[in-house]
Amino acid sequence: YTSLLYDVRPDGVATITLNRPEVFNAFNDPLSYELQDALKQVARDATVRAVVLTGAGRAFCSGQDLKATQGQEKRSFYDSLHKRYNPIIRAMRSLPKPIIGRLNGVAAGAGCSLALACDVLIASEAASLIEIFINIGLVPDSGSSYFLPRAVGSLKAFELATLGSKVPADEALRLGLVNQVVPAEQLDDVTYALAARYASAPTKSIGLIKQMLNKAGTATLDEMLDYEAHCQQIAGESEDYQEGVTAFREKRKPVFKGV
Ligand code: T3D
Known part of the structure:
Protein backbone atom coordinates (compact mmCIF):
# COMPACT_ATOMS: atom_id res chain seq x y z
CA TYR A 1 0.00 0.00 0.00
CA SER A 200 -9.56 -13.70 22.35
CA ALA A 201 -13.37 -13.53 22.56
CA PRO A 202 -15.96 -15.73 20.77
CA THR A 203 -15.49 -13.86 17.48
CA LYS A 204 -18.32 -15.63 15.71
CA SER A 205 -20.80 -14.40 18.34
CA ILE A 206 -19.42 -10.87 18.10
CA GLY A 207 -19.93 -10.95 14.33
CA LEU A 208 -23.50 -12.13 14.84
CA ILE A 209 -24.16 -9.46 17.50
CA LYS A 210 -22.91 -6.85 15.04
CA GLN A 211 -25.31 -8.13 12.35
CA MET A 212 -28.17 -8.15 14.86
CA LEU A 213 -27.56 -4.57 15.98
CA ASN A 214 -27.24 -3.46 12.34
CA LYS A 215 -30.62 -5.01 11.62
CA ALA A 216 -32.22 -3.64 14.82
CA GLY A 217 -31.81 -0.12 13.39
CA THR A 218 -34.65 -0.75 10.93
CA ALA A 219 -36.43 -3.96 12.02
CA THR A 220 -39.59 -4.57 14.05
CA LEU A 221 -39.62 -6.49 17.36
CA ASP A 222 -41.18 -9.49 15.58
CA GLU A 223 -38.43 -9.49 12.98
CA MET A 224 -35.76 -9.23 15.67
CA LEU A 225 -37.23 -12.10 17.70
CA ASP A 226 -36.98 -14.30 14.59
CA TYR A 227 -33.52 -13.03 13.78
CA GLU A 228 -32.30 -13.63 17.37
CA ALA A 229 -33.44 -17.24 17.12
CA HIS A 230 -31.67 -17.61 13.77
CA CYS A 231 -28.41 -16.10 15.11
CA GLN A 232 -28.60 -18.04 18.39
CA GLN A 233 -28.85 -21.28 16.43
CA ILE A 234 -25.62 -20.37 14.59
CA ALA A 235 -23.86 -19.31 17.80
CA GLY A 236 -25.07 -22.46 19.56
CA GLU A 237 -23.43 -24.59 16.86
CA SER A 238 -20.01 -22.90 17.33
CA GLU A 239 -16.99 -24.54 18.94
CA ASP A 240 -16.73 -21.52 21.21
CA TYR A 241 -20.15 -22.26 22.70
CA GLN A 242 -19.01 -25.82 23.49
CA GLU A 243 -15.83 -24.44 25.03
CA GLY A 244 -17.72 -21.77 27.03
CA VAL A 245 -20.08 -24.28 28.58
CA THR A 246 -17.36 -26.90 29.17
CA ALA A 247 -15.13 -24.30 30.86
CA PHE A 248 -18.02 -23.23 33.09
CA ARG A 249 -18.62 -26.83 34.19
CA GLU A 250 -14.90 -27.44 34.74
CA LYS A 251 -14.61 -24.14 36.67
CA ARG A 252 -11.84 -22.79 34.41
CA LYS A 253 -11.37 -19.83 32.08
CA PRO A 254 -12.58 -20.58 28.53
CA VAL A 255 -10.13 -20.49 25.63
CA PHE A 256 -12.10 -19.22 22.65
CA LYS A 257 -10.84 -19.84 19.12
CA GLY A 258 -13.30 -17.63 17.28
CA VAL A 259 -14.97 -20.53 15.45
O1 T3D B 1 -15.97 13.19 -3.84
C1 T3D B 1 -16.42 14.00 -3.01
O2 T3D B 1 -15.94 15.11 -2.86
C2 T3D B 1 -17.61 13.65 -2.19
C3 T3D B 1 -17.20 13.29 -0.82
C4 T3D B 1 -17.21 14.20 0.16
C5 T3D B 1 -16.87 13.77 1.52
C6 T3D B 1 -16.20 14.81 2.37
O3 T3D B 1 -15.44 14.40 3.19
S1 T3D B 1 -16.52 16.49 2.16
C7 T3D B 1 -15.54 17.23 3.45
C8 T3D B 1 -14.10 17.47 3.02
N1 T3D B 1 -13.26 17.83 4.15
C9 T3D B 1 -13.21 19.06 4.66
O4 T3D B 1 -13.91 19.97 4.27
C10 T3D B 1 -12.19 19.29 5.77
C11 T3D B 1 -11.12 20.29 5.36
N2 T3D B 1 -10.21 20.49 6.45
C12 T3D B 1 -10.45 21.34 7.46
O5 T3D B 1 -11.48 22.00 7.53
C13 T3D B 1 -9.39 21.45 8.52
O6 T3D B 1 -8.16 21.08 7.95
C14 T3D B 1 -9.66 20.56 9.77
C15 T3D B 1 -10.87 21.13 10.53
C16 T3D B 1 -9.90 19.11 9.40
C17 T3D B 1 -8.42 20.63 10.69
O7 T3D B 1 -8.09 21.97 10.92
P1 T3D B 1 -6.67 22.35 11.57
O8 T3D B 1 -6.66 23.83 11.71
O9 T3D B 1 -6.43 21.53 12.78
O10 T3D B 1 -5.58 21.85 10.50
P2 T3D B 1 -5.21 22.53 9.10
O11 T3D B 1 -4.05 23.43 9.27
O12 T3D B 1 -6.43 23.09 8.44
O13 T3D B 1 -4.77 21.23 8.25
C18 T3D B 1 -3.48 20.66 8.37
C19 T3D B 1 -2.98 20.35 6.97
O14 T3D B 1 -3.83 19.35 6.40
C20 T3D B 1 -3.06 21.57 6.04
O15 T3D B 1 -2.03 21.45 5.11
P3 T3D B 1 -0.91 22.62 4.98
O16 T3D B 1 -1.62 23.89 4.72
O17 T3D B 1 -0.22 22.61 6.33
O18 T3D B 1 -0.03 22.16 3.86
C21 T3D B 1 -4.40 21.35 5.35
O19 T3D B 1 -4.48 22.00 4.11
C22 T3D B 1 -4.39 19.84 5.18
N3 T3D B 1 -5.75 19.32 5.06
C23 T3D B 1 -6.65 19.18 6.04
N4 T3D B 1 -7.77 18.67 5.56
C24 T3D B 1 -7.59 18.49 4.24
C25 T3D B 1 -6.30 18.90 3.91
N5 T3D B 1 -5.82 18.85 2.67
C26 T3D B 1 -6.65 18.35 1.72
N6 T3D B 1 -7.91 17.95 1.97
C27 T3D B 1 -8.42 17.99 3.20
N7 T3D B 1 -9.65 17.51 3.45
Missing part, protein backbone atom coordinates in the same frame (compact mmCIF):
# COMPACT_ATOMS: atom_id res chain seq x y z
CA THR A 2 1.15 3.57 -0.66
CA SER A 3 -1.39 5.49 1.44
CA LEU A 4 -2.08 3.22 4.37
CA LEU A 5 -0.22 0.93 6.73
CA TYR A 6 -1.44 -2.61 7.32
CA ASP A 7 -0.25 -4.79 10.17
CA VAL A 8 -1.42 -8.02 11.76
CA ARG A 9 -0.14 -9.00 15.21
CA PRO A 10 0.28 -12.63 16.29
CA ASP A 11 -2.62 -12.20 18.75
CA GLY A 12 -5.06 -11.62 15.87
CA VAL A 13 -5.30 -7.81 16.04
CA ALA A 14 -4.99 -6.10 12.64
CA THR A 15 -4.25 -2.38 12.44
CA ILE A 16 -5.18 -0.25 9.44
CA THR A 17 -3.55 3.19 9.58
CA LEU A 18 -4.58 5.90 7.11
CA ASN A 19 -1.18 7.26 6.24
CA ARG A 20 -1.33 10.68 4.59
CA PRO A 21 -0.48 12.80 7.64
CA GLU A 22 0.51 15.84 5.56
CA VAL A 23 -3.16 16.30 4.54
CA PHE A 24 -4.64 14.99 7.81
CA ASN A 25 -5.23 11.60 6.13
CA ALA A 26 -7.64 13.01 3.56
CA PHE A 27 -9.10 10.54 1.07
CA ASN A 28 -7.70 10.68 -2.44
CA ASP A 29 -8.40 7.86 -4.94
CA PRO A 30 -5.51 5.60 -3.86
CA LEU A 31 -6.39 5.82 -0.15
CA SER A 32 -10.06 5.07 -0.87
CA TYR A 33 -9.28 1.98 -2.94
CA GLU A 34 -6.50 0.80 -0.62
CA LEU A 35 -8.87 1.01 2.37
CA GLN A 36 -11.43 -1.02 0.42
CA ASP A 37 -8.73 -3.60 -0.24
CA ALA A 38 -7.49 -3.66 3.37
CA LEU A 39 -11.04 -4.27 4.57
CA LYS A 40 -11.26 -7.24 2.20
CA GLN A 41 -7.98 -8.53 3.64
CA VAL A 42 -9.19 -8.41 7.25
CA ALA A 43 -12.39 -10.17 6.16
CA ARG A 44 -10.45 -12.92 4.34
CA ASP A 45 -7.77 -13.50 6.98
CA ALA A 46 -9.16 -15.98 9.51
CA THR A 47 -6.32 -15.18 11.92
CA VAL A 48 -7.65 -11.60 12.25
CA ARG A 49 -10.22 -11.42 15.04
CA ALA A 50 -10.25 -7.66 15.80
CA VAL A 51 -9.39 -4.58 13.75
CA VAL A 52 -8.02 -1.22 14.88
CA LEU A 53 -8.63 1.66 12.44
CA THR A 54 -6.65 4.85 12.97
CA GLY A 55 -4.80 7.75 11.35
CA ALA A 56 -1.11 8.61 11.21
CA GLY A 57 0.07 11.88 12.74
CA ARG A 58 -2.20 14.45 14.37
CA ALA A 59 -5.50 13.64 12.63
CA PHE A 60 -7.78 10.64 12.25
CA CYS A 61 -9.13 11.63 8.81
CA SER A 62 -10.17 14.94 7.21
CA GLY A 63 -12.53 13.41 4.63
CA GLN A 64 -12.30 14.11 0.91
CA ASP A 65 -8.92 15.47 -0.23
CA LEU A 66 -9.89 18.96 -1.33
CA LYS A 67 -6.49 19.55 -2.92
CA ALA A 68 -6.67 16.42 -5.10
CA THR A 69 -10.01 17.55 -6.58
CA GLN A 70 -8.87 21.08 -7.41
CA GLY A 71 -10.27 22.05 -10.81
CA GLN A 72 -12.69 19.07 -10.78
CA GLU A 73 -15.64 20.75 -9.09
CA LYS A 74 -17.94 19.53 -11.88
CA ARG A 75 -17.00 15.86 -11.36
CA SER A 76 -19.63 13.26 -10.40
CA PHE A 77 -20.11 13.21 -6.64
CA TYR A 78 -22.56 10.39 -7.21
CA ASP A 79 -19.81 8.22 -8.73
CA SER A 80 -17.31 9.29 -6.09
CA LEU A 81 -19.61 8.10 -3.31
CA HIS A 82 -20.74 4.92 -5.04
CA LYS A 83 -17.26 3.85 -6.12
CA ARG A 84 -15.00 5.17 -3.38
CA TYR A 85 -16.79 5.80 -0.07
CA ASN A 86 -19.92 3.65 0.11
CA PRO A 87 -18.05 0.35 -0.41
CA ILE A 88 -15.86 1.25 2.58
CA ILE A 89 -18.81 1.90 4.89
CA ARG A 90 -20.65 -1.23 3.68
CA ALA A 91 -17.52 -3.35 4.18
CA MET A 92 -17.05 -2.00 7.72
CA ARG A 93 -20.63 -2.62 8.76
CA SER A 94 -20.77 -6.12 7.23
CA LEU A 95 -17.37 -7.25 8.55
CA PRO A 96 -18.19 -9.99 11.08
CA LYS A 97 -15.35 -8.81 13.34
CA PRO A 98 -15.18 -5.81 15.69
CA ILE A 99 -13.62 -2.59 14.37
CA ILE A 100 -12.16 -0.36 17.06
CA GLY A 101 -11.64 3.24 15.97
CA ARG A 102 -8.52 4.67 17.56
CA LEU A 103 -9.56 8.32 17.35
CA ASN A 104 -6.21 10.05 17.63
CA GLY A 105 -7.27 13.48 16.32
CA VAL A 106 -9.83 15.29 14.21
CA ALA A 107 -12.36 13.28 12.18
CA ALA A 108 -14.06 15.57 9.65
CA GLY A 109 -16.52 15.06 6.81
CA ALA A 110 -16.26 11.54 5.42
CA GLY A 111 -13.59 11.04 8.11
CA CYS A 112 -16.29 11.64 10.72
CA SER A 113 -18.54 9.13 8.93
CA LEU A 114 -15.67 6.65 8.92
CA ALA A 115 -15.32 7.05 12.69
CA LEU A 116 -19.06 6.63 13.24
CA ALA A 117 -19.02 3.42 11.16
CA CYS A 118 -16.65 1.78 13.68
CA ASP A 119 -18.07 -0.56 16.32
CA VAL A 120 -16.21 1.03 19.22
CA LEU A 121 -14.50 4.41 19.40
CA ILE A 122 -11.69 5.17 21.83
CA ALA A 123 -10.82 8.86 21.63
CA SER A 124 -7.77 10.78 22.69
CA GLU A 125 -8.50 13.99 24.61
CA ALA A 126 -7.09 15.74 21.53
CA ALA A 127 -9.68 14.19 19.19
CA SER A 128 -12.79 15.81 17.76
CA LEU A 129 -15.60 15.01 15.34
CA ILE A 130 -16.91 17.49 12.77
CA GLU A 131 -19.82 17.01 10.37
CA ILE A 132 -17.96 19.54 8.27
CA PHE A 133 -19.73 18.96 4.93
CA ILE A 134 -22.00 22.01 5.30
CA ASN A 135 -18.98 24.31 5.67
CA ILE A 136 -18.17 23.66 2.00
CA GLY A 137 -21.80 23.53 0.85
CA LEU A 138 -22.20 19.73 0.85
CA VAL A 139 -24.44 17.35 2.77
CA PRO A 140 -23.45 14.52 5.15
CA ASP A 141 -22.43 11.38 3.28
CA SER A 142 -20.67 8.05 3.80
CA GLY A 143 -23.30 7.05 6.35
CA SER A 144 -23.28 10.14 8.54
CA SER A 145 -26.99 10.84 7.92
CA TYR A 146 -27.69 7.29 9.15
CA PHE A 147 -25.31 7.01 12.10
CA LEU A 148 -25.59 10.53 13.51
CA PRO A 149 -29.33 10.70 14.40
CA ARG A 150 -29.15 7.17 15.80
CA ALA A 151 -26.28 8.18 18.06
CA VAL A 152 -27.41 11.62 19.23
CA GLY A 153 -31.13 11.95 18.37
CA SER A 154 -32.70 14.01 15.61
CA LEU A 155 -32.50 17.47 17.22
CA LYS A 156 -28.79 17.29 17.95
CA ALA A 157 -28.12 15.60 14.60
CA PHE A 158 -29.74 18.51 12.78
CA GLU A 159 -27.68 20.98 14.77
CA LEU A 160 -24.37 19.22 14.15
CA ALA A 161 -25.06 18.55 10.46
CA THR A 162 -26.27 22.07 9.68
CA LEU A 163 -23.82 24.10 11.76
CA GLY A 164 -20.76 21.97 11.03
CA SER A 165 -19.41 22.76 14.46
CA LYS A 166 -16.56 20.91 16.11
CA VAL A 167 -17.49 18.35 18.76
CA PRO A 168 -14.52 17.99 21.12
CA ALA A 169 -13.81 14.55 22.63
CA ASP A 170 -15.41 15.27 26.03
CA GLU A 171 -18.64 16.48 24.41
CA ALA A 172 -18.56 13.52 21.99
CA LEU A 173 -18.48 11.23 25.04
CA ARG A 174 -21.43 13.04 26.62
CA LEU A 175 -23.40 12.75 23.37
CA GLY A 176 -22.68 9.04 22.98
CA LEU A 177 -20.54 9.51 19.86
CA VAL A 178 -17.49 7.80 21.39
CA ASN A 179 -17.15 5.06 24.02
CA GLN A 180 -14.24 6.40 26.01
CA VAL A 181 -11.89 9.40 26.16
CA VAL A 182 -8.35 8.93 27.39
CA PRO A 183 -5.22 11.10 27.65
CA ALA A 184 -3.26 10.94 24.36
CA GLU A 185 -0.41 9.00 25.96
CA GLN A 186 -2.82 6.25 27.06
CA LEU A 187 -4.57 5.89 23.70
CA ASP A 188 -2.51 2.92 22.53
CA ASP A 189 -2.66 1.04 25.83
CA VAL A 190 -6.42 1.38 26.14
CA THR A 191 -7.13 0.67 22.45
CA TYR A 192 -4.92 -2.40 22.20
CA ALA A 193 -6.03 -3.84 25.56
CA LEU A 194 -9.58 -3.77 24.23
CA ALA A 195 -8.54 -5.10 20.81
CA ALA A 196 -6.66 -8.00 22.45
CA ARG A 197 -9.70 -8.78 24.56
CA TYR A 198 -11.90 -8.93 21.44
CA ALA A 199 -9.27 -11.04 19.63
Whole structure:
Protein backbone atom coordinates (compact mmCIF):
# COMPACT_ATOMS: atom_id res chain seq x y z
CA TYR A 1 0.00 0.00 0.00
CA THR A 2 1.15 3.57 -0.66
CA SER A 3 -1.39 5.49 1.44
CA LEU A 4 -2.08 3.22 4.37
CA LEU A 5 -0.22 0.93 6.73
CA TYR A 6 -1.44 -2.61 7.32
CA ASP A 7 -0.25 -4.79 10.17
CA VAL A 8 -1.42 -8.02 11.76
CA ARG A 9 -0.14 -9.00 15.21
CA PRO A 10 0.28 -12.63 16.29
CA ASP A 11 -2.62 -12.20 18.75
CA GLY A 12 -5.06 -11.62 15.87
CA VAL A 13 -5.30 -7.81 16.04
CA ALA A 14 -4.99 -6.10 12.64
CA THR A 15 -4.25 -2.38 12.44
CA ILE A 16 -5.18 -0.25 9.44
CA THR A 17 -3.55 3.19 9.58
CA LEU A 18 -4.58 5.90 7.11
CA ASN A 19 -1.18 7.26 6.24
CA ARG A 20 -1.33 10.68 4.59
CA PRO A 21 -0.48 12.80 7.64
CA GLU A 22 0.51 15.84 5.56
CA VAL A 23 -3.16 16.30 4.54
CA PHE A 24 -4.64 14.99 7.81
CA ASN A 25 -5.23 11.60 6.13
CA ALA A 26 -7.64 13.01 3.56
CA PHE A 27 -9.10 10.54 1.07
CA ASN A 28 -7.70 10.68 -2.44
CA ASP A 29 -8.40 7.86 -4.94
CA PRO A 30 -5.51 5.60 -3.86
CA LEU A 31 -6.39 5.82 -0.15
CA SER A 32 -10.06 5.07 -0.87
CA TYR A 33 -9.28 1.98 -2.94
CA GLU A 34 -6.50 0.80 -0.62
CA LEU A 35 -8.87 1.01 2.37
CA GLN A 36 -11.43 -1.02 0.42
CA ASP A 37 -8.73 -3.60 -0.24
CA ALA A 38 -7.49 -3.66 3.37
CA LEU A 39 -11.04 -4.27 4.57
CA LYS A 40 -11.26 -7.24 2.20
CA GLN A 41 -7.98 -8.53 3.64
CA VAL A 42 -9.19 -8.41 7.25
CA ALA A 43 -12.39 -10.17 6.16
CA ARG A 44 -10.45 -12.92 4.34
CA ASP A 45 -7.77 -13.50 6.98
CA ALA A 46 -9.16 -15.98 9.51
CA THR A 47 -6.32 -15.18 11.92
CA VAL A 48 -7.65 -11.60 12.25
CA ARG A 49 -10.22 -11.42 15.04
CA ALA A 50 -10.25 -7.66 15.80
CA VAL A 51 -9.39 -4.58 13.75
CA VAL A 52 -8.02 -1.22 14.88
CA LEU A 53 -8.63 1.66 12.44
CA THR A 54 -6.65 4.85 12.97
CA GLY A 55 -4.80 7.75 11.35
CA ALA A 56 -1.11 8.61 11.21
CA GLY A 57 0.07 11.88 12.74
CA ARG A 58 -2.20 14.45 14.37
CA ALA A 59 -5.50 13.64 12.63
CA PHE A 60 -7.78 10.64 12.25
CA CYS A 61 -9.13 11.63 8.81
CA SER A 62 -10.17 14.94 7.21
CA GLY A 63 -12.53 13.41 4.63
CA GLN A 64 -12.30 14.11 0.91
CA ASP A 65 -8.92 15.47 -0.23
CA LEU A 66 -9.89 18.96 -1.33
CA LYS A 67 -6.49 19.55 -2.92
CA ALA A 68 -6.67 16.42 -5.10
CA THR A 69 -10.01 17.55 -6.58
CA GLN A 70 -8.87 21.08 -7.41
CA GLY A 71 -10.27 22.05 -10.81
CA GLN A 72 -12.69 19.07 -10.78
CA GLU A 73 -15.64 20.75 -9.09
CA LYS A 74 -17.94 19.53 -11.88
CA ARG A 75 -17.00 15.86 -11.36
CA SER A 76 -19.63 13.26 -10.40
CA PHE A 77 -20.11 13.21 -6.64
CA TYR A 78 -22.56 10.39 -7.21
CA ASP A 79 -19.81 8.22 -8.73
CA SER A 80 -17.31 9.29 -6.09
CA LEU A 81 -19.61 8.10 -3.31
CA HIS A 82 -20.74 4.92 -5.04
CA LYS A 83 -17.26 3.85 -6.12
CA ARG A 84 -15.00 5.17 -3.38
CA TYR A 85 -16.79 5.80 -0.07
CA ASN A 86 -19.92 3.65 0.11
CA PRO A 87 -18.05 0.35 -0.41
CA ILE A 88 -15.86 1.25 2.58
CA ILE A 89 -18.81 1.90 4.89
CA ARG A 90 -20.65 -1.23 3.68
CA ALA A 91 -17.52 -3.35 4.18
CA MET A 92 -17.05 -2.00 7.72
CA ARG A 93 -20.63 -2.62 8.76
CA SER A 94 -20.77 -6.12 7.23
CA LEU A 95 -17.37 -7.25 8.55
CA PRO A 96 -18.19 -9.99 11.08
CA LYS A 97 -15.35 -8.81 13.34
CA PRO A 98 -15.18 -5.81 15.69
CA ILE A 99 -13.62 -2.59 14.37
CA ILE A 100 -12.16 -0.36 17.06
CA GLY A 101 -11.64 3.24 15.97
CA ARG A 102 -8.52 4.67 17.56
CA LEU A 103 -9.56 8.32 17.35
CA ASN A 104 -6.21 10.05 17.63
CA GLY A 105 -7.27 13.48 16.32
CA VAL A 106 -9.83 15.29 14.21
CA ALA A 107 -12.36 13.28 12.18
CA ALA A 108 -14.06 15.57 9.65
CA GLY A 109 -16.52 15.06 6.81
CA ALA A 110 -16.26 11.54 5.42
CA GLY A 111 -13.59 11.04 8.11
CA CYS A 112 -16.29 11.64 10.72
CA SER A 113 -18.54 9.13 8.93
CA LEU A 114 -15.67 6.65 8.92
CA ALA A 115 -15.32 7.05 12.69
CA LEU A 116 -19.06 6.63 13.24
CA ALA A 117 -19.02 3.42 11.16
CA CYS A 118 -16.65 1.78 13.68
CA ASP A 119 -18.07 -0.56 16.32
CA VAL A 120 -16.21 1.03 19.22
CA LEU A 121 -14.50 4.41 19.40
CA ILE A 122 -11.69 5.17 21.83
CA ALA A 123 -10.82 8.86 21.63
CA SER A 124 -7.77 10.78 22.69
CA GLU A 125 -8.50 13.99 24.61
CA ALA A 126 -7.09 15.74 21.53
CA ALA A 127 -9.68 14.19 19.19
CA SER A 128 -12.79 15.81 17.76
CA LEU A 129 -15.60 15.01 15.34
CA ILE A 130 -16.91 17.49 12.77
CA GLU A 131 -19.82 17.01 10.37
CA ILE A 132 -17.96 19.54 8.27
CA PHE A 133 -19.73 18.96 4.93
CA ILE A 134 -22.00 22.01 5.30
CA ASN A 135 -18.98 24.31 5.67
CA ILE A 136 -18.17 23.66 2.00
CA GLY A 137 -21.80 23.53 0.85
CA LEU A 138 -22.20 19.73 0.85
CA VAL A 139 -24.44 17.35 2.77
CA PRO A 140 -23.45 14.52 5.15
CA ASP A 141 -22.43 11.38 3.28
CA SER A 142 -20.67 8.05 3.80
CA GLY A 143 -23.30 7.05 6.35
CA SER A 144 -23.28 10.14 8.54
CA SER A 145 -26.99 10.84 7.92
CA TYR A 146 -27.69 7.29 9.15
CA PHE A 147 -25.31 7.01 12.10
CA LEU A 148 -25.59 10.53 13.51
CA PRO A 149 -29.33 10.70 14.40
CA ARG A 150 -29.15 7.17 15.80
CA ALA A 151 -26.28 8.18 18.06
CA VAL A 152 -27.41 11.62 19.23
CA GLY A 153 -31.13 11.95 18.37
CA SER A 154 -32.70 14.01 15.61
CA LEU A 155 -32.50 17.47 17.22
CA LYS A 156 -28.79 17.29 17.95
CA ALA A 157 -28.12 15.60 14.60
CA PHE A 158 -29.74 18.51 12.78
CA GLU A 159 -27.68 20.98 14.77
CA LEU A 160 -24.37 19.22 14.15
CA ALA A 161 -25.06 18.55 10.46
CA THR A 162 -26.27 22.07 9.68
CA LEU A 163 -23.82 24.10 11.76
CA GLY A 164 -20.76 21.97 11.03
CA SER A 165 -19.41 22.76 14.46
CA LYS A 166 -16.56 20.91 16.11
CA VAL A 167 -17.49 18.35 18.76
CA PRO A 168 -14.52 17.99 21.12
CA ALA A 169 -13.81 14.55 22.63
CA ASP A 170 -15.41 15.27 26.03
CA GLU A 171 -18.64 16.48 24.41
CA ALA A 172 -18.56 13.52 21.99
CA LEU A 173 -18.48 11.23 25.04
CA ARG A 174 -21.43 13.04 26.62
CA LEU A 175 -23.40 12.75 23.37
CA GLY A 176 -22.68 9.04 22.98
CA LEU A 177 -20.54 9.51 19.86
CA VAL A 178 -17.49 7.80 21.39
CA ASN A 179 -17.15 5.06 24.02
CA GLN A 180 -14.24 6.40 26.01
CA VAL A 181 -11.89 9.40 26.16
CA VAL A 182 -8.35 8.93 27.39
CA PRO A 183 -5.22 11.10 27.65
CA ALA A 184 -3.26 10.94 24.36
CA GLU A 185 -0.41 9.00 25.96
CA GLN A 186 -2.82 6.25 27.06
CA LEU A 187 -4.57 5.89 23.70
CA ASP A 188 -2.51 2.92 22.53
CA ASP A 189 -2.66 1.04 25.83
CA VAL A 190 -6.42 1.38 26.14
CA THR A 191 -7.13 0.67 22.45
CA TYR A 192 -4.92 -2.40 22.20
CA ALA A 193 -6.03 -3.84 25.56
CA LEU A 194 -9.58 -3.77 24.23
CA ALA A 195 -8.54 -5.10 20.81
CA ALA A 196 -6.66 -8.00 22.45
CA ARG A 197 -9.70 -8.78 24.56
CA TYR A 198 -11.90 -8.93 21.44
CA ALA A 199 -9.27 -11.04 19.63
CA SER A 200 -9.56 -13.70 22.35
CA ALA A 201 -13.37 -13.53 22.56
CA PRO A 202 -15.96 -15.73 20.77
CA THR A 203 -15.49 -13.86 17.48
CA LYS A 204 -18.32 -15.63 15.71
CA SER A 205 -20.80 -14.40 18.34
CA ILE A 206 -19.42 -10.87 18.10
CA GLY A 207 -19.93 -10.95 14.33
CA LEU A 208 -23.50 -12.13 14.84
CA ILE A 209 -24.16 -9.46 17.50
CA LYS A 210 -22.91 -6.85 15.04
CA GLN A 211 -25.31 -8.13 12.35
CA MET A 212 -28.17 -8.15 14.86
CA LEU A 213 -27.56 -4.57 15.98
CA ASN A 214 -27.24 -3.46 12.34
CA LYS A 215 -30.62 -5.01 11.62
CA ALA A 216 -32.22 -3.64 14.82
CA GLY A 217 -31.81 -0.12 13.39
CA THR A 218 -34.65 -0.75 10.93
CA ALA A 219 -36.43 -3.96 12.02
CA THR A 220 -39.59 -4.57 14.05
CA LEU A 221 -39.62 -6.49 17.36
CA ASP A 222 -41.18 -9.49 15.58
CA GLU A 223 -38.43 -9.49 12.98
CA MET A 224 -35.76 -9.23 15.67
CA LEU A 225 -37.23 -12.10 17.70
CA ASP A 226 -36.98 -14.30 14.59
CA TYR A 227 -33.52 -13.03 13.78
CA GLU A 228 -32.30 -13.63 17.37
CA ALA A 229 -33.44 -17.24 17.12
CA HIS A 230 -31.67 -17.61 13.77
CA CYS A 231 -28.41 -16.10 15.11
CA GLN A 232 -28.60 -18.04 18.39
CA GLN A 233 -28.85 -21.28 16.43
CA ILE A 234 -25.62 -20.37 14.59
CA ALA A 235 -23.86 -19.31 17.80
CA GLY A 236 -25.07 -22.46 19.56
CA GLU A 237 -23.43 -24.59 16.86
CA SER A 238 -20.01 -22.90 17.33
CA GLU A 239 -16.99 -24.54 18.94
CA ASP A 240 -16.73 -21.52 21.21
CA TYR A 241 -20.15 -22.26 22.70
CA GLN A 242 -19.01 -25.82 23.49
CA GLU A 243 -15.83 -24.44 25.03
CA GLY A 244 -17.72 -21.77 27.03
CA VAL A 245 -20.08 -24.28 28.58
CA THR A 246 -17.36 -26.90 29.17
CA ALA A 247 -15.13 -24.30 30.86
CA PHE A 248 -18.02 -23.23 33.09
CA ARG A 249 -18.62 -26.83 34.19
CA GLU A 250 -14.90 -27.44 34.74
CA LYS A 251 -14.61 -24.14 36.67
CA ARG A 252 -11.84 -22.79 34.41
CA LYS A 253 -11.37 -19.83 32.08
CA PRO A 254 -12.58 -20.58 28.53
CA VAL A 255 -10.13 -20.49 25.63
CA PHE A 256 -12.10 -19.22 22.65
CA LYS A 257 -10.84 -19.84 19.12
CA GLY A 258 -13.30 -17.63 17.28
CA VAL A 259 -14.97 -20.53 15.45
O1 T3D B 1 -15.97 13.19 -3.84
C1 T3D B 1 -16.42 14.00 -3.01
O2 T3D B 1 -15.94 15.11 -2.86
C2 T3D B 1 -17.61 13.65 -2.19
C3 T3D B 1 -17.20 13.29 -0.82
C4 T3D B 1 -17.21 14.20 0.16
C5 T3D B 1 -16.87 13.77 1.52
C6 T3D B 1 -16.20 14.81 2.37
O3 T3D B 1 -15.44 14.40 3.19
S1 T3D B 1 -16.52 16.49 2.16
C7 T3D B 1 -15.54 17.23 3.45
C8 T3D B 1 -14.10 17.47 3.02
N1 T3D B 1 -13.26 17.83 4.15
C9 T3D B 1 -13.21 19.06 4.66
O4 T3D B 1 -13.91 19.97 4.27
C10 T3D B 1 -12.19 19.29 5.77
C11 T3D B 1 -11.12 20.29 5.36
N2 T3D B 1 -10.21 20.49 6.45
C12 T3D B 1 -10.45 21.34 7.46
O5 T3D B 1 -11.48 22.00 7.53
C13 T3D B 1 -9.39 21.45 8.52
O6 T3D B 1 -8.16 21.08 7.95
C14 T3D B 1 -9.66 20.56 9.77
C15 T3D B 1 -10.87 21.13 10.53
C16 T3D B 1 -9.90 19.11 9.40
C17 T3D B 1 -8.42 20.63 10.69
O7 T3D B 1 -8.09 21.97 10.92
P1 T3D B 1 -6.67 22.35 11.57
O8 T3D B 1 -6.66 23.83 11.71
O9 T3D B 1 -6.43 21.53 12.78
O10 T3D B 1 -5.58 21.85 10.50
P2 T3D B 1 -5.21 22.53 9.10
O11 T3D B 1 -4.05 23.43 9.27
O12 T3D B 1 -6.43 23.09 8.44
O13 T3D B 1 -4.77 21.23 8.25
C18 T3D B 1 -3.48 20.66 8.37
C19 T3D B 1 -2.98 20.35 6.97
O14 T3D B 1 -3.83 19.35 6.40
C20 T3D B 1 -3.06 21.57 6.04
O15 T3D B 1 -2.03 21.45 5.11
P3 T3D B 1 -0.91 22.62 4.98
O16 T3D B 1 -1.62 23.89 4.72
O17 T3D B 1 -0.22 22.61 6.33
O18 T3D B 1 -0.03 22.16 3.86
C21 T3D B 1 -4.40 21.35 5.35
O19 T3D B 1 -4.48 22.00 4.11
C22 T3D B 1 -4.39 19.84 5.18
N3 T3D B 1 -5.75 19.32 5.06
C23 T3D B 1 -6.65 19.18 6.04
N4 T3D B 1 -7.77 18.67 5.56
C24 T3D B 1 -7.59 18.49 4.24
C25 T3D B 1 -6.30 18.90 3.91
N5 T3D B 1 -5.82 18.85 2.67
C26 T3D B 1 -6.65 18.35 1.72
N6 T3D B 1 -7.91 17.95 1.97
C27 T3D B 1 -8.42 17.99 3.20
N7 T3D B 1 -9.65 17.51 3.45
